[in-house]
Amino acid sequence: MEYRSEGREKQQHSLNLLNKIRDMKAAAEMIDVVLVAEDEKFPCHRLVLAAFSPYFKAMFTCGLAECSQREVVLHDVAADSVAVILTYMYHAALELSAANVQAVATAAYFLQMDDVFGVCQRYMMRHMDASNCLGVYLFAKQMGAEDLCEQSRRYLHRHFAEVSLHEEVLDxxxxxxxxxxxxxxxxxxxxxxxxxxxxxxxxxxxxxxxxxxxxxxxxxxxxxxxxxxxxxxxxxxxxxxxxxxxxxxxxxxxxxxxxxxxxxxxxxxxMAVTNLLLCIGNDPSGIRSRHRNYGDASFCYDPVARKTYFISSPKYGEGLGTVCTGVVTENNTVIVAGEATASRLSRQKNKNVEIYRYHQTGNQCWEKLCTTEFRELYALGSVHNDLYVVGGQMKIKNQYLITNCVDRYSVERDSWKRVAPLPLQLACHAVVTLNNQLYVIGGWTPQVDRPDEEPDRLSNALLQYDPSQDRWRERAPMRHAKYRFSAAVLNGEIYVLGGIGCVGRDKGQVRKCLDVVEIYNPDGDFWREGPPMSSPLLSLRTNSTSAGAVDGKLYVCGGFHGAGGIGCVGRDKGQVRKCLDVVEIYNPDGDFWREGPPMPSPLLSLRTNSTSAGAVDGKLYVCGGFHGADRHEVISKEILELDPWENQWNVVAVNVLMHDSYDVCLVARMNPRDLIPPPPDLVAED
CATH class of the missing domain: 1.25.40.420 (Serine Threonine Protein Phosphatase 5, Tetratricopeptide repeat)
Known part of the structure; x- marks a missing residue:
């Protein structure tokens, strides 16, 4: 019977052979050639040299004088590099450093050792920084290393502000x-x-x-x-x-x-970097057939240049199935959270919250940042460049339970840490950041005393988290327990507007749509009541805020930050609710609301868990929406602009190549040159 050795036995056989050859070299046994570089001599074996280097193989088999010479002189090759390469041949170890990598790469190139040259290139790519990228670029260009040349050129250009401070550029x-x-x-x-x-x-x-x-x-x-x-x-x-x-x-x-x-x-x-509106996520519907290849892209809009662009969608391929929320961190990193696609979920043992980051400086695509334990109705916040997944509703043993757990993800360290839990379980709450502290507002909390009655009660709590001490503190409670409200930070204070709730602690009293405005002062730890809005505000977004500051004032449009909503005129007494075109503006200096210019038509946000608007350069922009009070009416694909100085809405773009539905609208500083341009026929139409 024929015997075939297993893979492990083959590995051991190769290792034994290498060890024997190494021992023979150390003992100077069967040495048949001596390499000479910079007057330094290296005794070795022709067979080993020829096995690793096509240069030596050709030299020793060509029938010329070198075939029989005892010594072979290597001109223009550093002795230290020859020593490193021989160590690689006999010991299977390539000892690279910042000081020797280019010399070793040059020697490997000369000796036609592509594997060593490739390792040197990868080493330089991994260790590239502002102090050495220019030298790497010039070296790669001289050696004809195309991949290394392109990567170092890109790094040099993208980090040129830092590169220009180093001496290398002056040489x-x-x-x-x-x-x-x-x-x-x-x-x-x-x-x-x-x-x-x-x-x-x-x-x-x-x-x-x-x-x-x-x-x-x-x-x-x-x-x-x-x-x-x-x-x-x-x-x-x-x-x-x-x-x-x-x-x-x-x-x-x-x-x-x-x-x-x-x-x-x-x-x-x-100089081309500018604030862009990013409409992230996509529903394949709504893209005309001739532009079907844009179905997996997310729409972007440059309000200053009045131009549209696209970025790849986090839903592309095996990415996210649903984008639930998103943030733009202090260093302008765009991060979204949601659920995996159905195909991926079918292969996963556990359902997780998937978090993706847009890679602006690399290949301009979304990369999976991390995952955390699955939950719903959570809030996503950020302090500096750390992400916080706060509270939410988790499924444990086929039961949905509201949790108080808080997880922090460090982008720099690429690691999760469970930090101090909330003082109480919460879901459907809001999170804002003020003075490098997290503030958690309102939401649902489990009813413990009477579990057989209504399962959840509304919270009027305000919770403050200090990352430096990893500690939560209960601050002064709101006058109303509520959820589905809007929250915003303005002039160092927290504004909580509208929502569904009741006066005081929730003890089962009647809940209603609120027109109240509560303002929190963190220095004195007290709430004051602002002037009520003319119409009750119901924010359908349950895991984020939906009011925003523009030019030092708060703008609220219907039930969303600029995107309409379902509401009624005056206090909610059961009258007919409808999609609103109302705009209300709060002036903190005079502590009053005034009516802003009505929207061109009543608009309902494209999604019930999203906002369709953002503020750029002191103006408010609304991206798409539904005309009418239900989701079966006309879809708008217009970009609306509200200029506070002109006090009027302008339609700045029509028939844009936008999906019928997207998940979240964010504002981030990006370079249009890195984005996907629109189809040529749409550029011609503009």
Missing amino acids: LDPHQFLTLIQSDDLNVSREESILDLVLRWVNRDRPARSGHLAQLLGQVRLELISPAFLRQALKRNTALLCDAGCIDRIQRACEAIRTPQQPSPNLRYG
Whole structure:
């Protein structure tokens, strides 16, 4: 019977062979060739060299003089690199460091050892930073390493503000430096930094470099620099004052700024960053068949440029099935939470809350950040760059139970930690952040004393969490127990508007739609009652806020932050409810509400758990909605803009390529150059 060795036995066989060869080299047994590099000698075996290096294999089998020579001299190869490569051959260990990786890569390239060259490339990719990316880029370009060259070029451009502070950039030769500052892709927010870098580069070796100043200045987009800065640059730098061509160039730029007639120069990459409205999530319906490839994208809108873009959807492929909520962190990271797709859920043992992050600086796609124990009706908050999943309703042994658990996810450490629990179980509550503290407001709490009656009671509690001490404190309670309210932070205070609730603690009394406004002062730990709204406000969004601040004032439109809602005029006494076009504006200076301009038509938000609006540059924008009080009427695909100074709504975009339904609207600073452009026919229509 034929015997076949198992995989583990084969591995042991290979290991034994390697150990024997290594021992023979250490004992100088059967040495048949000596490599010489920088006058240092390395005894070894031809067979081993030929097995690892096509260069040596060709040398030892070509029939030329090297086949019989005892010593082989390696010109232009560092001795230290030869030692590292021989250690790899005989010990299966490649000892790389920041100091030797480029020299080892050069030696591997010379010896045609693609596996070692690939390991060196990956090492440089993993250890790339602002201090070395320029050197890596130049090295990769010289060696023809396309992947490393592209990745280092992208890193160099995206981190150019940091790169320009390091000495490496000042050591470039004139041609390399000129090529670098010509790029549109440099991530700088102001052209002044490019001018400053040019002057630093020249002053590094003025006698040798001042002759290049006029040519370099021609690549600086002086028309994007303030005239005051240009005048100061002339005064401070004798290199500029000594060059008549530079003086003339700066004077012409100042004149062009004062009397703009020609088109402005192209903006650098970093200058194009702007606030965008992100309508995240998608329902495949509503996209015309000729644009079907946009069905897996999420709609974006640039209010300043009046342009539409798209980003990949977190629902794409095996991503999220439902986006429940989202936040934009302090460092502008876009994060959403929801449930996995049905296909993924069928393969998972447990149902989880899935959290995804949009990767702006990488490949512009959503990446799964983490998961946490499944729950519903939770709140998602953030302090600095940490996420908090607070409370909610969990399914335990086929029962839905309201929980008090709080989980914190550190984006920097990529880890979850269960922190101090809430003082009471809560669901359907709201979370806001103020002064680096989390505040949990209202919601449902289990009824313990009379469980056979109504299962849940409303909460009027306000809970404060201090991340530095990992401690919750109960603060002054609200006058009304409530849920489905709107909450916002304005001028260092918390505003809670409307909702469904009752006066005082919930003891079973009648609940109603509220028009009350309660304002919390954290310094004095007290609530005061603001002027009531003219109409009761019912926020259908149960896990977030739906009122927002614009230009120092609160804007509330129907039941949503700018997206209509179902309500009634005056106090709710059972009269007919309808979709509202009402806009109410609260002025904190005078402590009063005034009626704002009505929306062009009554609108109901696209989803009952979402807001369809956001504030950008002091204006309020509403993205889509339903005309009418039910979900069977006309879907609007317009972008509405409310300008507080003009006190009127404007339709700024019509028939946009938006899904019939999306999950959440967020505002984030992004670069349109990283986004998916709209279809050419829609650009032509605009």
